[in-house]
Amino acid sequence: MKLFKKTEKEINKYQKAFDELLMVLGKERVLSAIEDRICYSFDATKQKALPDIVVRPGSTTDVSNTLRIANKYEVPIYARGAGSGLTGGAVPLMGGIVFDLKNMDKIIEIRPDDFTATVEPGVVTKQLQDEVAKFDLFYPPDPSSAAFSTIGGNVAECAGGITGLKYGVTRDYILALEIVLPDGSVIKTGGRKLRGVVGYDLTRLFTGSEGTLGIFTKITVKLIPKPEKIRTLAAYFRDRDDAIDAADQIIDNNILPRTLEFLDYMTINAVRSYSGTDIDEDVKALLLVDIDGTDESISYEMPIIENACKGSGAFKTKISETGKERDAIWADRRSISPALYNIAPHKINEDICVPRSKIKEALQRIDRINDQQTIYIANFGHIGDGNIHVNIMYNNDPGQEELAERIVNRVMKEVVALGGSISGEHGIGNKKSQFMEFEIPPREYDIMKRFKNYFDPKGIMNPGKMFIR
Amino acid sequence: MKLFKKTEKEINKYQKAFDELLMVLGKERVLSAIEDRICYSFDATKQKALPDIVVRPGSTTDVSNTLRIANKYEVPIYARGAGSGLTGGAVPLMGGIVFDLKNMDKIIEIRPDDFTATVEPGVVTKQLQDEVAKFDLFYPPDPSSAAFSTIGGNVAECAGGITGLKYGVTRDYILALEIVLPDGSVIKTGGRKLRGVVGYDLTRLFTGSEGTLGIFTKITVKLIPKPEKIRTLAAYFRDRDDAIDAADQIIDNNILPRTLEFLDYMTINAVRSYSGTDIDEDVKALLLVDIDGTDESISYEMPIIENACKGSGAFKTKISETGKERDAIWADRRSISPALYNIAPHKINEDICVPRSKIKEALQRIDRINDQQTIYIANFGHIGDGNIHVNIMYNNDPGQEELAERIVNRVMKEVVALGGSISGEHGIGNKKSQFMEFEIPPREYDIMKRFKNYFDPKGIMNPGKMFIR
Incomplete structure (x- = not known):
């Protein structure tokens, strides 16, 4: 467990911040017992660092008061949703406050007539997906963590997921944000309408800002009609390049699958030894393809996809006929994360x-x-x-x-x-900040730093090794 | 013709800027004859104001040199694509330089395998659409001006158009920008890959910034597969509210048409008297609906759309069977702009x-x-x-x-x-700046102003009544 060394002056300031937080927010919302702090000392990166204080706000006012007090006493503060981030943004590397937003978990409004939903940041993404599905609507961004990660975290990281090729990523679905800035002031960006080009696009500047510029307290997302049906194909290859060619062939046929996932030999081996799946020993690469739409569109697209796979060297394909078969095919993909630890x-x-x-x-x-x-x-x-x-x-x-x-x-x-990016969807956090300079030139980095300094002059928001220092 | 009154000191500085521009860019690219200046004194808003200098850059270096010199001598500069903007961004209200980017019109690269194209800002949007269509690809944003407006202008305004409901707007298709900042420095944002979450989203901050923060010199767009077929339905209503209900009904049936356009009574009357179209006298509202996809998906969706219209009170519907019939239906929509002047x-x-x-x-x-x-x-x-x-x-x-x-x-x-926006797609320019305060609260406006001041401390980029002053 890392413990950030504080000076006497810092210890004094943290104590004052704690006292004031306790007074303003109450003891239900401000914790400092060691057992609580330990619960908030890690995230999915398995890094560990002990916070000094844990704050669990219940409202925008709580968030505003917390940031105002943290700012006043210069106490670092780390926004945390489900703690499922893969780059360490919620780990309090420099001590201070872990800010647990999971209690702000209300679905404020679903407007099927407008294709919008407004939620608090602590809503679990899957819950949002399920609630809007009751209106036959669809919130497409679908990170693998959707069953437990929060929408606030998704917006902070600009989460991607398995539906990106056809439907885009989180930024493509954020219409409006209520944001508390580090000084405690509350701003509203965008609006609950599908279009707007008034002023600079602050909504998207904050989307993907990884908790370094402000805290989202309300999030309005765009919804689309829920596709009627989903069907899945698995294609098995003896050569990795064949699987990559098959993916290209599918897309060359002007089909954008809902999902187009690739697993290499090492991944398949891990899954096999973990879950006892029936993937043959000689499978060197696997494609998992979901297509969605109507029965008509699926009947049209599926043979094209199957042919593209076979034409590129798939020696076996499997198409789901039932939801159960679909689940069986996807079980392999879902078990990758634990399987790799084998x-x-x-x-x-x-x-x-x-x-x-x-x-x-x-x-x-x-x-x-x-x-x-x-x-x-x-x-x-x-x-x-x-x-x-x-x-x-x-x-x-x-x-x-x-x-x-x-x-x-x-x-x-x-x-x-190769013209690529060091992160497609996980963000930078403290795990990749040392690679930022590979991708972002000095002038562009300087612009980002200016933005950071403008919003957060004392540098309290996710400090330490975060991408903007 | 408005002529901005300059002080003697300003006249002196403008002269020096002109001399230096002439020296660095050459006389082909720097114009000051009155006949050239008149050609650049207006845009689609019909406002008129005479520029002092016209610069027509041919390269990023030209753009960089021009901005450096304009900045040095504090000469206002107005980016201009096709001059088809509807809010006056290209009109030199305070005199200075009109910066004509139409000569930078190269399609640098189309990469069908990656679904990307990289172009210069002066490429006409329709030309981009046509070129990528040769590879069976589709650049969806389709403002009514697409046949003559430039992609640079489209990005500057975050243009919308008729395909937004299904496909989104310009911002959803911009992957990367090369931008010359007001000091002449060149930055690159984003990249030629479909995903990236490294640092703050500068690409989208500049998209829609209306020429107030910098000049785009290269634009990389995302492409998608071109839908195979398009078919059109026109639905005629005796009541405006019925047409609005029909639009809702179509969408309630989980169909997102490629295009869903509405014309009210006054618009129809104007079109009728202008083009002699055969729309009956008692038509009070009209819906024009394009759907795209395969024959299969169109056969599935079209009856649902027709039923939705009839069920909501359409007394007549017309479905295109041929491209010619489609063109005939759309001719009414296309003639609106000139017709209104009747x-x-x-x-x-x-x-x-x-x-x-x-x-x-x-x-x-x-x-x-x-x-x-x-x-x-x-x-x-x-x-x-x-x-x-x-x-x-x-x-x-x-x-x-x-x-x-x-x-x-x-x-x-x-x-x-009503929770709406004062501009869905045209931008603010000098025509709507007086309404900004209705929609943007003071704190949010102040943030935008800070950004403007950071990039353009001398306020040379599209000054005057632009939205950020």
Whole structure:
């Protein structure tokens, strides 16, 4: 457990902040017992750092008061939704306040006639999806964490997910935000209408800002009609490049699948040994394809997709006829995360994104970087978007962690050299800030820093190793 | 013709700027003859103001040099694409340089394998659409001006158009920008990949910034597969509210038409007297609906749409069987703009956007504002998005212009009261800046002003009555 060393002056200020928070928000909302602090000392990155204070606001006023007080006493503050972030944004590396927004979990309004919903940040994304589905509506962004991650966290990270190729990502669905700025003032951006071009686009500046500029207290999303049906195809390949070609072929046929997922050999092996799935030993790559629409559109598209896969070398395909069969096919994809820990106890989970035409080349370069095979690398992800999760697995042997980190560093450089991005959907947080300079030139970085300094002159919002320092 | 009065000091500085521009860019690119200046003294708003200098850059370097020199001598500069803007952004209200980007019109690269195209700002939007169509790809944003407006102007205004309900607007298709900042420095935002969440979203901050923050020199757009077929339905109503109900019904059936356009009685009358179309005298409202997809999906959707229209009171519907029939149906929509001038010689063209459920109420309020009927108001537009063009027509009688302006002012207030926006797609420019405060609260406006001041401390970019002063 990391404990950030504070000076006496800091300890004094933190104490005053705690006293004032307690007075203003009450003891239900402000915690400092060690058992509470431990509960908020980690996230999905498995980093650990103990916060000094935990605040659990229940309203915009609570959020405003907390930020005002944190700002007054210069106490670092880390917004936290479900703590499922993969880049460490919720880990209090420099101590201070962890700001748990999960209690602000009201669905304020669903307006089926306007295709909008307005929610508080602590609403779990799956819950939003389920509630709007009752009106035959669809909130498309679907990160793998949707069953537990919060919409506030999704907006903060500009979450992607498996539906991006056809439907876009979180930023494409955010119409309006209520935001509390670090000084406690409340602003509103955008509006509950489908179009608006009045002034600069503050909504999208804050989307993806990773808790470094302000805290969302209300989020209005755009909805679309829910597709009637979904059907799934799994295609099995003996060669990785064949699977990549098949993905290209599907898209070349002018079909945008709802989901187009790729699993490589190492990933499949991990899944097989974890879940006992019936994927044959000689399968070197797997494509999972969801298409959605009407019976008519699915009947039209599915044979084209199947032919594209077979024509590119799939030796077997499987099409779901029932929901149960669909679930069985997807179970393999869902088990990847736990399965990978069967390979090695430690995982560095990268999510590079390259132009689709560079995927083969990117994977070849990753192979070459790891040519000594002393580290296992499992690749899977949203191949239609070029967004591949590169999982670098290592064990506790001496030197393995350092080797893994060297490999990550080289992968990042290669990705940027290919015109790609060091993060397609997980964000930067404290885990990738050292790679920012590979992708963002100094002048552009300086602009971001100015924005950060303007909104947060004392640097209290997610400080430490966050991407904007 | 308005001529901005300059001080002697300013005249002196402008002369120096002209001399330096001439030296650096050459006389092909720097014009000051009165006949050239007159050609650049107006735009689609019919405002007129004479620039002192016209610069026609051919490269990013030219753009950089021009901005550097304009900045050095504090000469105002107005980016201009096709001059088809409807809010006056290209009119040099304070004199200075009109910056004509139409010569930078190269399609640099189309990458069908990656679904991207990179172009210079002067490319006409329709040309981009046509070029990518050769690869069976589709650039969806389709403002009515697409046949002549430039992609640079479209990005600067975040243009909308008739395909927004199904496909979104310009901002949803911009992946990367090369931007020259007012000091002449060149920055690059985003990248040629479908996803990226690294740092703050500068791409979308600049999209829709109306030439007030920088000049785009390269634009990378996202493409999608081109729908195979389009078919059109026209539905004729005796009651305006019935047409609005029909639009709702179509969408309630979980169908997002490619286009869903509404024309009111006044608009239809104007079109009838202009083009001699065969629309019956008793038609009070018209819906034009495009659906796209495969033969299968169109066969499925079209009867649902026709039933929705008939069920909501359409007394006649017409479905295109051929491209020629489609063109005939759409000719009415295309003739609106010239036709309206048959009603009265002057037009104030607003483009309000309200939540879809508020459209009826918005139109009723506009009726009430104009209850004396001394001014003609024609309403048409993208009803699926709630984006209605409110055209306030007036003649040269004494007091008419002032009355029209009072009506606009009241319409704007009502729109904001209904949770709407004073502009869905045309932008603010110099025509709507006086209404900004209705929609944007002071704190939010102050943030925008800070951004403006950071990028353009001397205030040379589109100064005057632009939305950010």
